[in-house]
Amino acid sequence: MITFLTILIALICLMLTLVVLIQNPKGGGLDSTFGGSGANQMFGAAKSTDLVEKITWGLAIALFVLCIITAIVVNGGGAAAAGSDLLNVPVQ
DSSP: HHHHHHHHHHHHHHHHHHHHHHTTTOOOHHHTTTTHHHHHHHHHHHHHHHHHHHHHHHHHHHHHHHHHHHHHHHSTTTTTHHHHHHHHHOOO
């Protein structure tokens, strides 16, 4: 399970890196990278940057959530598991 989550986090990191590199702070970004005016005609300038921005936010949120889930899994269930260790102490 931890290996699967780690691989998934690595893939999301790679995709997030690529999506951020596609963006251009000067407004060119996706339009100039993939076909210039062809991409501009297909999506429109505003729509293509909105799409890239939504993908970036979605990947960032997915990365955040997966990191929290992985931390809980590695910890063994969070606070509930820590409290259950106290209940399983053998009585002498």
